[in-house]
Structures are given as structure tokens and as C-alpha cells.
Amino acid sequence: MSQSIEIETEYITLGQFLKEAGVIDTGGMAKWFLSEHEVLVNQEVEQRRGKKLYSGDEIKVEGAGTFVVSSTQK
DSSP: OOEEEEESSSEEEHHHHHHHTTSSSSGGGHHHHHHHSOEEETTEEOOOTTOEEETTOEEEETTTEEEEEEEOOO
């Protein structure tokens, strides 16, 4: 089962997402975290902390679970 992470903007970067989801404590940890852990965005390995995530994107984080981005924008 995946957790839904709501955003109020058009997109969120992967680094911001990891912080918002509680996977990392600070945005500065994103680069290190992505180099040490496997993160899949829509079933593809992703290591760019600036990768833009949009509503409907699925993120699987090794050891943390599966998340889905959802937007409150209309």
C-alpha cells in the first residue's frame, strides 16, 4: 500500500519530496541519500535530487516504502 503525499504546487523536486515524506531530515541530505539508497520514480532508478515530480508519480524508496504524489491544485 502506498502513502499519498499532497503538494499545493504544480510539482515538487525529489529532494523536497524526500524531506516532505519524512525519509530524510533536511534537504541537504538528499544528494547523499540518493547516492546510497535506491529510489525508483515510476519504476526507473532516479538519482537527481532536482527531478520534478508531478501529481500521479509513484516513488519507491528502499527501506521506506511506496509513495504517490497528489496535488490539491485544480
